[in-house]
Amino acid sequence: MSSQNISTEKKNFSFQRNVAIIGIILFIGKLIAWRLTNSNAVFSDAMESIVNIIAAFMGLYSLYLAAKPKDEDHPYGHGKVEFITSGIEGALIIFAGIIIIVQAVNSLLSKSVPSKLDWGMIIVGITAIINYILGYISYKKGIKENSLVLQSSGKHLQSDTITTLGVVISLIIVYFTKIYWIDSVVAIIFGTYIIFIGYKIIRKSLSGIMDEQDPDLLNNIIKVLEENRHIEWIDVHNMKIQQFGSSLHIDAHITLPWYYSLREAHNEMEKMILLLAKHTKRSVEFNFHMDDCKPISCSICQITNCPVRENDFIKKVAWTPENVTSTDKHTI
Numbered sequence: 001m002s003s004q005n006i007s008t009e010k011k012n013f014s015f016q017r018n019v020a021i022i023g024i025i026l027f028i029g030k031l032i033a034w035r036l037t038n039s040n041a042v043f044s045d046a047m048e049s050i051v052n053i054i055a056a057f058m059g060l061y062s063l064y065l066a067a068k069p070k071d072e073d074h075p076y077g078h079g080k081v082e083f084i085t086s087g088i089e090g091a092l093i094i095f096a097g098i099i100i101i102v103q104a105v106n107s108l109l110s111k112s113v114p115s116k117l118d119w120g121m122i123i124v125g126i127t128a129i130i131n132y133i134l135g136y137i138s139y140k141k142g143i144k145e146n147s148l149v150l151q152s153s154g155k156h157l158q159s160d161t162i163t164t165l166g167v168v169i170s171l172i173i174v175y176f177t178k179i180y181w182i183d184s185v186v187a188i189i190f191g192t193y194i195i196f197i198g199y200k201i202i203r204k205s206l207s208g209i210m211d212e213q214d215p216d217l218l219n220n221i222i223k224v225l226e227e228n229r230h231i232e233w234i235d236v237h238n239m240k241i242q243q244f245g246s247s248l249h250i251d252a253h254i255t256l257p258w259y260y261s262l263r264e265a266h267n268e269m270e271k272m273i274l275l276l277a278k279h280t281k282r283s284v285e286f287n288f289h290m291d292d293c294k295p296i297s298c299s300i301c302q303i304t305n306c307p308v309r310e311n312d313f314i315k316k317v318a319w320t321p322e323n324v325t326s327t328d329k330h331t332i
Contacts, residue, residue: 012147013064015138019153020056022134026127027053037120039174040107040187041167044100045124048163048194051096052156055089086152087205093156093198100191108184117175121168128164131157152201159197163190217241218321221250224279225272226319231302232256232268234293235330236319247283250276255329257301258292259308265290291329299332 027049034042114120139154141147170186173179218241225236239252254272256265273286293301298311317323317330 012141012145012150013060015141016056016060016150016153019134019138019157020053020060022130023049023053023056026130029123029127033120033123036116036123037114037171038112039114039117039120039167039171040100040104040112040184041170041190042120042124043103044187044190044194045127045160045164045167047096047100048093048160049127051089051092052153052160054092055156056153058085058088061085083205087202089152089156090198090201090203090205093201094195095198097191097193097195097198100194101188104184104187104191107187108181111180113180114171114174114183117171121171121175124164124171125168128161128168131164132161135161152204155197155201159194163193166190214241214243215321217248218325221276221280222319222321222324224276225324228275229319230268230271232260233272234297234301235317236272236324237329238289238327239324247285248280249285249287251287251289252324253289253291255291255293255297257303257306258294294329296331297329300330 027046030042030046030049033039034046135154135157137154138150138157142150142152142154166186167190170182174183218239221239221241225233234255234257237253237255239250241251242249254269256268260268269288269290273288276286277284295310298306298309299314300317301309301313302316303309314332317332323330
């Protein structure tokens with residue numbers, strides 16, 4: 001891991017630490033609001049805050065590990081831990097959603113009555129504003145730094161803001177209408193929503209653990225290659241992309257003229273690697289393999305003065321996700 005990448009991970013760690021501290025303060029505020037109002041909707045909001053606090057500290061630990069350099073036991077670094085902690089966060093969120101629904105159903109059946117709703121609206125409203133601002137900053141920073149932990153943290157805080165605003169609206173309605181069962185119904189709705197958010201987070205973390213292909217990332221890389229390709233680059237195939245925290249690892253085979261010297265072939269490979277490194281805008285480790293061209297490659301080879309051509313050139317083959325990720329050389 002480069003010194004620049006380590007510095008980025010340390011900055012992310014410091015930011016996530018602040019998120020965790022602020023999360024504790026907001027949770028205390030929501031807990032006070034719940035004790036004042038005895039509202040199930042406020043309880044659902046407080047429960048989500050507990051999960052966010054746990055998730056923030058888990059994210060903090062994962063960023064601490066991700067900032068550690070490679071070692072003999074972890075030759076690709078420690079970035080994968082972000083996917084694991086993110087998956088656990090999703091599971092905790094689902095668990096919180098279930099607790100919220102159970103609590104709301106029990107209160108609905110027992111016909112409990114909330115009180116002091118005016119104070120609840122004020123306290124919970126303030127936490128909503130703080131949560132949104134913090135979540136927005138966290139998510140944008142996660143996108144910029146390619147950190148799944150910060151992105152997940154930002155989404156949690158933003159989703160918490162949505163539920164909090166819903167809680168405030170429900171408190172207002174109950175305050176003026178005195179229809180108290182609305183409080184429990186709102187809690188059930190938000191409990192279901194929280195479960196859905198948890199599922200989406202688990203789904204994304206599993207895709208990272210299983211090295212699921214990122215279509216957007218692959219398309220961007222292929223677009224860069226296609227727009228800047230050299231005629232000496234006969235094809236690129238068997239490309240694989242892995243994500244390790246904020247870093248990438250790219251494997252690929254590049255087909256070059258078989259009569260090139262080792263130095264010439266290596267220089268062409270280096271040109272492709274430097275091109276991708278320039279346009280990827282994140283830390284990338286490359287593992288490229290040079291393949292020699294075969295007679296079947298002549299039909300797509302654009303080198304006009306090839307001294308050993310065995311077959312006629314037929315047409316240029318556009319590079320696509322299908323043929324770039326294929327294990328075979330390109331042919332007509």
